Amino acid sequence: MKIKKGDEVKLVSGKDKNKTGKVIKVFPKEGSMLVEGLNMFKKHSRAREAGKKGETIIIPKPVKGSIARLICPSCRKITRVGYKLEADIKVRICKKCHKTL
């Protein structure tokens, strides 16, 4: 996957369409990622003891990489990831402004 932890992405589909957030975890096998503050779902946990109410917790669900677009930190545009060699090390570059990501 071209998107890494720490990248800022914009979602182009789903319930948080057009919102942006920071990637906090990637799941390369699933091709998905967790984005801070996005794709949050309420989950009810059952009461463990009788007489107590269950809690509602809000948890983020992974979003598919196919609906996340990388935002370039330099030009602030939605971009694609390119690669170039810099001192024999492959670095990611923004295809729009060609700055390293």
Ligand SMILES: [Zn+2]
């Ligand atoms: Zn750029």
